[in-house]
Amino acid sequence: MTAPIEHAALGFTHGEGIRLVRADGARFIDAASGTFNVPLGYDNEAVVAPVLDQLARVSHLGSSFSRTESARLVERLVALAPGGMTRGWLRDLTGSTANECAVRIAQKATQKSGVLSLFLSHHGQTLFTTAISGNAFRKESFPVATADVSLKVPAPYCHRCFYGATYPSCGLMCVERIHDFLEFGGNGRTACMIVEPILGNGGNIVPPPGYFEALKRVCDAHDILLVADEVQTGIGRTGHMFACDALGFEPAMVTLAKGLGGIGIPVAAVLMEARLDVLAPYEHSYTSGANPIALAAANATLDVLADGRLLGEVRENGRLLGALLAPLAERHACVGDVRGLGYMWGVEIETPDGAPDPDRTNAILAEAERRRLIVRSSRYGRGNVVKVRPPLVATPDDLVEIVDTLSAAIAATGEAAR
Numbered sequence: 001m002t003a004p005i006e007h008a009a010l011g012f013t014h015g016e017g018i019r020l021v022r023a024d025g026a027r028f029i030d031a032a033s034g035t036f037n038v039p040l041g042y043d044n045e046a047v048v049a050p051v052l053d054q055l056a057r058v059s060h061l062g063s064s065f066s067r068t069e070s071a072r073l074v075e076r077l078v079a080l081a082p083g084g085m086t087r088g089w090l091r092d093l094t095g096s097t098a099n100e101c102a103v104r105i106a107q108k109a110t111q112k113s114g115v116l117s118l119f120l121s122h123h124g125q126t127l128f129t130t131a132i133s134g135n136a137f138r139k140e141s142f143p144v145a146t147a148d149v150s151l152k153v154p155a156p157y158c159h160r161c162f163y164g165a166t167y168p169s170c171g172l173m174c175v176e177r178i179h180d181f182l183e184f185g186g187n188g189r190t191a192c193m194i195v196e197p198i199l200g201n202g203g204n205i206v207p208p209p210g211y212f213e214a215l216k217r218v219c220d221a222h223d224i225l226l227v228a229d230e231v232q233t234g235i236g237r238t239g240h241m242f243a244c245d246a247l248g249f250e251p252a253m254v255t256l257a258k259g260l261g262g263i264g265i266p267v268a269a270v271l272m273e274a275r276l277d278v279l280a281p282y283e284h285s286y287t288s289g290a291n292p293i294a295l296a297a298a299n300a301t302l303d304v305l306a307d308g309r310l311l312g313e314v315r316e317n318g319r320l321l322g323a324l325l326a327p328l329a330e331r332h333a334c335v336g337d338v339r340g341l342g343y344m345w346g347v348e349i350e351t352p353d354g355a356p357d358p359d360r361t362n363a364i365l366a367e368a369e370r371r372r373l374i375v376r377s378s379r380y381g382r383g384n385v386v387k388v389r390p391p392l393v394a395t396p397d398d399l400v401e402i403v404d405t406l407s408a409a410i411a412a413t414g415e416a417a418r
Contacts, residue, residue, distance in 0.1 A: 010369075015042025018391045018398060020374070028372040031390045031402045033343075036200070036232050037258035039392045040304060047262040047300040054296035063091055063281070063290045070290040076302055078271055081254060082228075082244045087277040091289035092268035095231030095257035096124025099194060101270045101284045102253050103132070106192035106225045108278045114190035116182070116224065118155040119162070120202030120379075123194055123229055132194065134202070135379060151190065153181045155199055156207040159337045159348065160356075167208045175214040182222055192225040192253075197243035200232040203378040203385035204346025206339050212249040225252045225276070231268075235259035236305055236392050238342035239315030246341060252276060262301030267294035314392050317399060318342035324403040325388065332410045334360055343394065346378070347386040347406070356384035360413055367409040373402060 010028070012020040018041050019027045033039055040047055063070070074088035089105070092098040103115055117123065121134040130138050132150045154162035156174045163173045182190060195215070199205035219226045228251035233243035237259060240246045244254065253276060257268035266288075288294070305311060318341060325345055329335045334357060336350035349361040361377050361384045368375050378385035390402060 017041045017043065018394050026372060028369075028374055029390075029398065029402055029405070030374045031388055031394075031406075032374050032376045033389050033391045034264050035258070036237075036389055037261060038264045039236060039259040040262045040301065041391045041393045042263060044263055044304070044393070046304050047265075047297055050296045050300040051263070051265060051293055054292050058292055060288065060291050060293075063285060066290045066292060066295060069292070069295050073295055073298055073302075074269070074271075076299070077256070077269060080241045080302075081271045082242055082250060084250075084252075084273050085254065085271045086274045087272050089270040089272070089279065089284065091281075091285045092257070092270070093266040093286060093288055093294065094124070094268055095229070095255060096126045096129045097284075097286060098231065098255040098257055098268035098270050099123045099129050099132075099227075099229055100126060101279075102194065102227045102229075102255050102272075103128070103192060104284055105253065105270065105272060105276050105279055106227065108283075109276050110191045110223070110225065112189040112191040113149050114187050115150050116178075116186075116190050116193035117150060117152050118195060118199065118202075119152055120155045120157065120199055120205065121152075121194075121196060121229075122199075122201035123196075123231075137382060138380075149187070151181060151186050153178050155202060155205055156211050157199075157203070157205050158208055159339070168210075172208075172210060172214045175211060175218055178215075178218050179221075190222065190224050192227050193219055194227040194229050195249075196229045196231075197233045197247050197249050198238070198341065198344060200344075200387070201378060201380070201383075203348065203383055204340055204344060204387055206341060207247065209248075212247055216250055227251055227253045227255065230254050231257040232259075233344065235301065236311055236314060236342075237344050237389070239311055239318050240342070241305065241311065243341070260301060261294065261297045262304065263297065265294055265297035267298045269298075310392055314342050317394070317396055318344075320396055321345060321388070321390075321399045321403070324399060328403075328407055328410065331407060334410065334413075340388070343390055343392055345388040347388065349384045349386065358382055358384045360384075361386060363413045364406075364409050367412045368406060371405050371409055371412075373405040373409065375406065 070090045119134040123129045253272045337348040
């Protein structure tokens with residue numbers, strides 16, 4: 001396999017809407033929303049103005065001094081969250097530490113240590129969240145001391161089912177076999193299961209209907225808390241404030257980051273049921289957590305989404321994006337599957353015999369970049385899925401341009417059209 005793609009030093013000087021602009025005036029469509037953390041575009045005045053105003057007044061306060069404003073943001077978030085969540089924790093800036101916070105909460109609340117997660121999952125970049133994520137290559141250089149608390153089970157990847165089964169006749173084997181994993185591979189003390197509603201870095205894997213309802217039954221049977229990692233899917237990415245709402249996911253906790261900052265401002269949160277509000281401030285807190293700039297960005301982002309208009313457009317335009325992408329599987333022999341929801345889609349690239357083709361995937365990304373389209377691939381360039389995730393403010397015309405350019409990039413890599 002060739003090395004994962006490294007982006008050239010393109011020399012971007014500023015962003016305009018969903019585009020990044022070079023010093024020579026060349027404009028690139030960013031169909032990756034930054035690192036999936038720029039949902040409202042680069043220069044959205046509704047967020048830029050409050051952030052600049054806050055920066056001019058005070059850029060940092062200790063969390064004890066921003067407590068009132070933090071509590072107000074938590075109130076806004078839990079009012080929008082899946083049912084049963086009435087508490088929140090707002091001392092993080094990244095999804096990695098928010099997910100660590102969720103595990104800490106689960107461990108303290110249950111007095112158990114184990115964490116259950118999925119193959120191909122991605123829950124962060126810290127030592128601990130790398131250990132509980134489902135990609136072994138990310139751990140190969142590090143002796144991860146916490147790995148013994150983590151148990152991983154096959155993902156609901158219907159296109160490449162671990163069990164070689166076919167949905168729906170499979171009977172959701174990927175869920176039912178978890179009982180066996182827990183009995184024979186677990187430590188008997190599993191505190192929580194952490195799951196992305198759509199597995200992002202793993203390849204934009206969308207679980208089939210009924211998956212989360214079945215998963216909830218398994219977790220309840222084993223007294224395991226179910227945690228939704230909505231770092232990538234949350235705050236409108238699927239056309240719903242939370243992907244849980246779209247997919248029938250009823251978690252005990254939700255983690256948020258990326259999209260919550262609107263224009264790329266770092267901010268993260270954990271929302272939970274009241275019974276899980278167990279942490280003392282000193283048990284999970286970071287220097288810049290709940291800083292005034294982060295709070296200003298998050299509040300402004302929620303203001304933009306509050307009336308539901310943009311979310312409705314993402315749902316409608318997301319169906320258009322799916323309809324535009326679907327014919328790629330007929331047009332190009334290397335496209336084996338197209339899947340997604342809202343503004344979160346994946347295009348799976350395969351060899352002629354149906355095997356994953358990360359080399360061609362990386363070639364497509366490089367060719368797209370030459371054509372001034374920025375997209376990303378799964379598994380840090382080791383995967384075979386092109387991820388198409390434009391900012392939520394992308395228009396139908398933008399979506400047509402994105403898909404046309406991607407199709408041309410696929411064709412230019414040497415794949416014969418069907």
